[in-house]
Amino acid sequence: MENFSCPFIAYGDNALDYLAQIKGKKAFIVTDKNIVKLGLLKPVTDKLNATNIKWEIFDEVEAEPSLDTIKKGGIAVGKYQPDWVIGIGGGSCMDAAKAIILLLARPELEPEALSVLEDFNFRDKGKKLMAIPTTSGTGSEASWAIVLSDTKDNRKLGLGTPEVMPDVAILDPVMVMGMPPQVTADTGMDVICQAIEAYISSWGTSITAGPALIATRLALQYLPRAYKDGKDVDARKEMMNAAMMGGLSGCNSMFGLAHGTGHALGGIFHMPHGRTVGLFLPYTLEYIINGSEEALVKIAEIARYCGLNAGSDKECAKALIARIRTLAKEIKQPLSVKECGIDKAQWEKEMEGLVNRALNEVMTMTAPRVPGTEDLEKLFRYAYDGKSIDF
């Protein structure tokens, strides 16, 4: 049995108008202080006011939300007892909203337990989840995954359950127009990474492949435009669509080795998610095409679909990898770990932790070529120096 989860998606100009159609009495908004400061809640709360839906804000979400923050959110939502939980922000806020609605249904659970092992049935209790992204990156609005930080162990926890796929995702370009270039670049690399990894994932199917393929092409085309001119509405819209499709495809097929290695880097050195996974993507694709014929064919398919028709499968795949590196350079993303400002001695000191974390990510296991300890160590060292993978 395979299945495909998907929210109702309102998108494009004036997509926030969909809020006038929702039914309910109280909404609990999960966000961060920066979103509040930027005034991005106002278009949402204005619409909620117009439909007589009361609201309360929980704005304590930090980047890579910690288990403690989720616990606090769980207590606050329990007191408020809303019928809607609305995550507004980047992946962290939307993931936090997912965790918080699960705690609303099962307040006795610890945040670490918010997984497929439990039944939550929050919809049976009249609760619904909405996600409104203010970045174009994780696609969390169309995904049931929840990434939290275990700050005691410097580890990212991949949690979630298909039950927590948002009921509604609203993609309104007005919410992303003010995104600064650095955030546009970091999150945009995540889109490319998710889409490509979803397409080649060993869990992928023809149903998950479609959105992944389109998301890759859109992101390669529109990310440079959105980065150069944040007011380019078409570019912003298409990047929102691409992010959503990347998330949708990825949560139904799982991501891959760039996420496994990127999470290890991010967990230890605390860097933005998109930057870390985007950094590893060219290296992990090189590793994969060196050892998996099947994946090589798929990567070549992506390349051709994106207009990179360079000849043989291998040449096409290499052209795609080269395009990713060129794009990363164009939008000022680091091409190696060294360029992230990480000291070599520190990198080597953390090697065992990096390898252990990457080895035990589900996303490493769903890559079409699964590395062992030795290959991962080499891959981390090559990525540090910016050396193409030749093994």
Add this chain to the structure above:
Amino acid sequence: MAKFFTQEWCDLYKEAINNSAAYEEAAKTWEGDFYFITEPGGPIKEKGYMYVDLWHGKCRGCEVVTDPDKYKPAFTLAAPYAIWKQISTKKLDSTKALITKQSKLTGDMAKVMRYTKAANELTNCTMTIQTEWLD
């Protein structure tokens, strides 16, 4: 060739785990025992229990159990026969089976999620056993 879910199969599984350097490396800090439970359905008429004791990269014991109260393992993993067969032959990933609720795990999920590689290697071990399936 050993019939699935028999003591003979358990002995071969234990041997396969203990011969796997990859499993030993991935599970060197793992401590926890399991009941692998086969739900009735298809050729399985009654619920079956297989006890597997995994400790620091080795399998200390693997046996078919008729009385489920014999052990109190830290984890249980239950699935119908058809799903076990798909997992054991790598037609279905064990994590995907959990996500799609085709199998059901009880125990400390957070702990299990930190040993994904080891779980994968355990499946690789089943692949080395010449299994006579029941259907």
